[in-house]
Amino acid sequence: MLTDSSFIGLLAFWHSYRLLFLVALSTVFLGLRFYRILQSRTKTTASSSIPPSPRSQSPEKTDKGTSLKSSNPATTQKAERQLPLANGPAKGTSGPKRVTGKKPSKVTGRQGQTEDAEPLSFIQPIIFFASLTGTTERYAKILFEELRAAAQKRADLQDRERGLLPPQIHDLSYIDLDDYFTSAPKPPPNSPGTRYVYCLLIPTYNIDSILNTVLDHLNETHNDFRIDTGSLSSLAGYSVFGLGDKEGWPTEEEGFCSQAKELDKWMAKLTRRKRAYPLGLGDVKSDAESSLKEWSQGLQDILFDILENGGLGEGVPGSGDPVESDEEVDDEDVDKSNAQNVMDLEDIKFGGDQNAAGSPIPVDFTTTGKSSSGQPTEKEMVPKTSPTYAALTKQGYTIVGSHSGVKICRWTKSALRGRGSCYKFSFYGIRSHLCMEATPSLSCSNKCIFCWRHGTNPVGTTWRWKVDSPELIFEGVKEGHYKKIKMMRGVPGVRAERFAEAMRIRHCALSLVGEPIFYPHINEFLDMLHGERISSFLVCNAQHPDQLEALHRVTQLYVSIDASNRESLRKIDRPLHRDFWERFQRCLDILREKRHVQRTVFRLTLVKGFNVDDEVIGYANLVEKALPCFVEIKGVTFCGTSTSAGAGLTMQNVPFYEEVAQFVTALDAELQRRGLKYGIAAEHAHSCCVLIASERFHVNGKWHTRIDYDRFFELLEKEKADGTSFTPEDYMRETEDWALWGNGGFDPNDKRVYTKGKKKNMQITVEP
Template sequence: MSFQNWSASSSEISDLPLYAVELWHEYRVPIILTTLCFLGILRIYIHQTTDGKSELRALPKLYQPETTPQPQDAKTVSTVKDKQETSVAEKNDTKKQTAANAPRRIKGELPRKAQGQKEEEAKASKIQVLIFYSSITGNTEKIAKDFAQTLSASLATPTGSSEAEHAFLAPRIVDLSEADYDEYFITPPKVLEDEHGERSGEAVDLFYLFLLPSYNIDTINDNLLEHMQETHHDFRIDTSPLSSILGYSVFGFGDREGWPTEDEGFCFQAKEFDRWMAKLTARKRAYPLGMGDWKREGLTRLSEWQTGLTEVLKLVEQTGGLGEGVEGSGDPLESDDEADADEDDGEVVFDGSTEPGAPKQKSSGSIEDVEDMGRIMADGSAATAPAPIAIDFTTYGKTTAKPRKTQPLAVAKEMVPKNSPTYASLTKQGYSIVGSHSGVKICRWTKSALRGRGSCYKYSFYGINSHQCMETTPSLSCSNKCVFCWRHGTNPVGTSWRWVVDPPKMIFDGVRENHYKKIKMMRGVPGVRAERFAEAMRIRHCALSLVGEPIFYPHINEFLGMLHKERISSFLVCNAQHPDELAALQHVTQLYVSIDASNRESLKRIDRPLHRDFWERFQRCLEILRERRFRQRTVFRLTLVKGFNVEDEVEGYADLVEKGLPCFVEIKGVTYCGTSTSSSAGLTMANVPFYQEVCDFVVALEKALHKRGLKYGIAAEHAHSCCILLASERFNVEGKWHTVIDYEKFFELLEAKGPDGDFTPEDYMGPATPEWATWGQGGFDPRDQRVDRKGKPIEI
């Protein structure tokens, strides 16, 4: 082939794609129609020639008319039956594969079990009845123990059945002040712990019973009610997290003398418990709410309630459920309308200038855009006679809400009313209640110092005369229920301030007046020294550590300002559970934070905090103290309790000191108060460490701090208080410890630079610590005389 012919052929080949495209655009319609016709004819041919003439699978029949069955022989019937079973199996397999690949659908209802399956599971599993109670004085605790024994006897094995078939375990009593809310009221435990704290491998079904007295002060009842409400409205938690339990029932104790009628408050907290438990359990009320007057027929009503409850429990044992026809088995109308007003999803109507008696328009079911709502209302008000605007905020139909009674506006109540049992209990213990939430009490060391029998550790460490010290608090409420608290567990509890707030001026005048009254009562006590009695009539120091949480008071800074204006020094003790209030606190003479444990589990066990995020709050308070270590004298207060926070926790405490870097660390052995509250928390005299054990702990802690490069040393001791002081090297000048405070210098700095002024703890550091108070000297004031319990002098 010549070069010219080859060149012409190449140009023709390169033009072929363009030519093919032109042909396709010109003849594409007839080509497509021809192809479809051919495929259709081929499909019909294959369908007619296939054996058995099976149905088309590409286009399934949407409707198939009924045909009259024709008589067939046995062989044909068998063949058809086999084909039908095969077809059904294939369809089921297809559905299973589709369901596995499809998104999971969550239905808004609990799975229902067959009655036979319920009975079988009821016989196989054990039923654990939990009896929850709350008590301030201890009466309900005794009633709960007696009730548990009586209930256990009534649920005994019936005649004719063996012990192995008995489904009920021994009822267990749970004190609400010690219970873990997350464990019992968010995710019920499937396996309970035994007496030794170990979990058995046997799963149980739970049944909740409540024995609750109602108090007109804030107690653990209010805290648990608040927890229930938060749980129900928490979007992260199912609205009915307790639906897995078998059922519940509540019995309330009240006093008709204080609350004559139910509407005015008789057993009002028990009614609230019943209402919230109905929500959290998806309405599994096993027996109606019982109520009784504990001064009159309370035990009789409790016995009647127990009789009906026993019948329900035996029915649960037989059938595995509450059954049908049982009173209170879930009917929402049985209790006072268990739907809250804020959960009303009914129609909301904005009334315009409609004529009286005009019929109300129903919602059309459409939802207006929220941003357009203001425009619609404005247009409606501008018109002459507009129709009422009906706005339906629901997305699904619901039954018409019942009319509700108009509730009065919530009024803040007093923390400790004068007619409350807490007021009576605290005044009996020697407290003077000031206003509705403050208190003052004379300390035993004040009495001792007046008679020359020794002062407390504050005099040995910081130079404070005990007979010139006032112990008070502007808040009797606390957010912890510490096992070693010597306040007998009678003070109110709470996680947030929701009471009447007394002005700081009234509190200051009230506590000072009542303190002087108590000092004057000491003038007739044998042995009181006249010169110290005269000095005691001039308060020089205030210890804000009486009871409760003083930093909880909303006007704590104003109260501190009044103390400092009178040149009264301030030692404020907080429990490391209120970081926001701690961050807003102004200057105090010395700031304490209670460090009762070195880890989360131990802190929860010994402090029994009410806050669910107690450990995070604790850590944040340590960070705040670290930030303030050059602006205030900061102190870690460690209370040692054997069996709780002493063994193997030295390293953990050293880590906390490293994080907070306080100026001082006070280590003190717990003081046993011998109350029933302490014994119920597992605290006895065996938990009180000997002074030598405290000394050994302090020496070990000092070594652990030195190992971390922290410069702390043992600065002082007061053996009589079982207390030892570790101090930072910042307060060691020329080989001598200077832990005493120059109070006059502190007030001068405060007046010159203000309550938020910038001055350091070293600026008001006082003279050297007395030699008799240093480590190894005992720390007893040489001016005084130690005596034994009978008042006889002790020769040292």
């Protein structure tokens, strides 16, 4: 009964207050719903205002690429909770997004080791030097012997797992800079604890040399966004010793050892402040040897300290900085300062009174960088006071103006004495005693391993020197050539009739040294040659396609093809341009376009061990691409100097004539297999040279590789007069029988004299 009365009471209570209860419940539900919607909108707005960095969401890497894994389990769990991509969708928080940052910690310090690096066990010193006159090379060899002796003296026979290794030595002119100065060499697999120390002996020149190329390379490497700014930080250290002449530059401010100081600055940046020993300076005319000895002793002490301590240590604040604290600010700071001084475009008033009060100062947007007080003076490529000038004149060159040269070829001397002309006479009809060998540009963009100059000529990728007029060069090279011919008049054996003929230049081989096409006024110079009916044989290295495309007509256009693929070309020519292969390919395309206008020639220089083995197919590909008129295949000539060994070239790299002939036969067979119409036309065994010619020059069953020079100038004058074009076939001439393939190629009107071997002092006259 009690239960029934309680139920009736609750039911009465529900009927009395049900409306109020339902209204309250609905209000609470709607409030919660509205709150959730509002919270969702707030989160969306906050998260979309600043998009998160993909790097920050990556579960794999932190700021410096280190793994998030930790040996501490608590830390690991905390990291996993903080990784939104690892555990599902990110959970946003209400309110604006907070962006926090911290200064990234350095991966390596002056200790030179990362956390994962092998402990340092061996130090490998590498000596780098540059030398035009041989002085710095001599000092580099002294340092080499001292470090080698120190390594032997301090060798621990009991502990073969640690120590100082014998040094290596490299001439900067003969290395690929990318191998050593874009990234540090990797330790050998059998000794992962080996660390390298660079010892750089750097002279300073007031002319362009390989040092300019090295400094430009370091600058580009440091400022290349694709390369780590500290790409050499894996080195154990470095040190620089500068050599200079205080008579020419009394102080550092005036240029004494300035290039050594600049190189020291770039090395400090690229190694992240790993200067192992202070910059040393020596005057070549006073204290160079004693200063070098003192610097060398200090360097040796540091090398053993590195071995003992496993690195350089931290040092005091400022240790290893690129420049002294009181020196002028870095270029980056100057750029920032300049950026702050640039006026906002919105503040510039266009039109109206520009001189009114409060008007902004007009901004010259054509001027960038540092302001200069005056027009910079152009430097000479080869000043008379430079070591380059002295080295080239010592080699027999006559320097014309500031960047041109002329020299008597050994074949000119031979022809004057009736002992034979070079292969150009056999192939093209050029008598060597009528030929002038010259160049309007001593600078080159390659450092070929077989170059006879071996770093004594300037190098560069752009023309940045004073430009001499073509008139000055033309008159200068003729005068220099005639002077050298006159000096031959007293040489025993010179024929009077040939001496008289030699006083009239008929041919000019623009192949002496450097890159003739590099000269800005090469077309005007060619016009002057042709104006005096001097034929032009121009050689280029396929590194300047724009200049090649703009080249006017020449009698014959050579392109040096020293390798069939990118890697071989890099090793043999050692080009300065980083896009050397693309430039090379462009030049081949240009040659193909010009093949019916110019007599085009591929010149293949065979270097045994570099570009001979298994490269026939590669060369055939290049011939098929450019379709030249002729292909010259010549064995490299060893110059026999001590510096050539520094380029990795010895007599072992000089192929025998039989090997050249075998290569030519294989190349001809490959061209025939591809259906390309070429054949072996002529040879000059004395020059170790063979000529493959296009069948365009095979007429009526006979080869016509020679040139009718009188006909060439007639056609050229007619072209200039009325625009009538002509082709290489229009001025070809039949090849002499004695020059054809299989006949040796020696002129029967001359006497061959053997100066070496068993036939020494024997004269042979070849009967016609």
